Amino acid sequence: MPGPILQTMELKRLPFARRPIAQPGTVLVFQMPDNQLVAPHPPYTTGETWWKGPKLAYVVDNRPHGAVFNCQLPAAGDALFFDATIRFTWWVGDAVEVVREQVGDPEAECETYLAQNLPTITRRHQFNLPAAAEADVAATVGRRTLSLTGRGIHIKAVHAQLRIPQTQIDVFQKIQAAPHEQQLALLQTKYEAEIQDIKRQRMNEIVNGGTDRLYAFILEQEPARGMEIVSQMQAMADRDKQRAIEAIKVLIDGEEIRLGELDGAVAAAVDGFRNILGQYASPSGPSTPELPGPSPAEPARNDAAGPEPS
Numbered sequence: 001m002p003g004p005i006l007q008t009m010e011l012k013r014l015p016f017a018r019r020p021i022a023q024p025g026t027v028l029v030f031q032m033p034d035n036q037l038v039a040p041h042p043p044y045t046t047g048e049t050w051w052k053g054p055k056l057a058y059v060v061d062n063r064p065h066g067a068v069f070n071c072q073l074p075a076a077g078d079a080l081f082f083d084a085t086i087r088f089t090w091w092v093g094d095a096v097e098v099v100r101e102q103v104g105d106p107e108a109e110c111e112t113y114l115a116q117n118l119p120t121i122t123r124r125h126q127f128n129l130p131a132a133a134e135a136d137v138a139a140t141v142g143r144r145t146l147s148l149t150g151r152g153i154h155i156k157a158v159h160a161q162l163r164i165p166q167t168q169i170d171v172f173q174k175i176q177a178a179p180h181e182q183q184l185a186l187l188q189t190k191y192e193a194e195i196q197d198i199k200r201q202r203m204n205e206i207v208n209g210g211t212d213r214l215y216a217f218i219l220e221q222e223p224a225r226g227m228e229i230v231s232q233m234q235a236m237a238d239r240d241k242q243r244a245i246e247a248i249k250v251l252i253d254g255e256e257i258r259l260g261e262l263d264g265a266v267a268a269a270v271d272g273f274r275n276i277l278g279q280y281a282s283p284s285g286p287s288t289p290e291l292p293g294p295s296p297a298e299p300a301r302n303d304a305a306g307p308e309p310s
Helices: 046-052 095-101 106-117 130-142 166-208 211-221 223-234 238-252 264-280
Strands: 006-010 026-031 056-061 065-074 081-092 146-148 153-163
Touching: 026 095, 056 095, 065 106, 081 106, 106 146, 106 153, 130 153, 211 223, 211 238
Parallel strands: none
Antiparallel strands: 006 056, 026 056, 065 081, 081 153, 146 153
């Protein structure tokens, strides 16, 4: 941190004093009797200093000063940031303005200016590409002279060293993974829906293909239990068989089956079909309540039932 850039000298006409001399790296700013500030070039001679009668002289340091500070700069999207080390050079460009505004800590003002303006550059770059953001800073402001408006201070040779903080790497990985996980979930949902549609279409074809095709499929899925259900169906009258098939179609579409409205034998057969074919019902469809059916040894029969299966 350099010393103060402003030093004040009180000037007296009597007793006569030799005029102040600007040392190398400084400039003199005089406050005149009417409070006007002037920085004469070339400087006043001793005679001019006496008869113009300035009240005060300010010695302003106008040498270039190197500075460095650390901050965080946002990456694209503002969700992640770079750890940044910023180096720059500043100097007094307008000594009169510095005196008028009484700029006491120009280096701090330069840091604030850069911290507020560099994000517009780094936001153009992804978090995992700090080198590209560094190059952009160098191309955009590194070779330019920047001015702090109304403060008399200039900045040049801005250089940014950007790093990826370890704490941000985990956040970055989660953000990168999120879209892939969402896409996978969508694909899985779509795949499951397509498979369900294919199964439902196949089952409708089987049911609509007649009882022989339906019996064959049931026996293929579960031979032991399937034989029991087939026997129940064969024992039914044609009217009840048709009611059972219609109920099975409703089951396949995942809709509610009103088993309470069916005869005991029909309800028992449909319940048996549901247990075997339930994998083809809509996953979002309402569940079918369990109903007591006839015991396996004594299948229920209605008045129109045919002879006992052999």
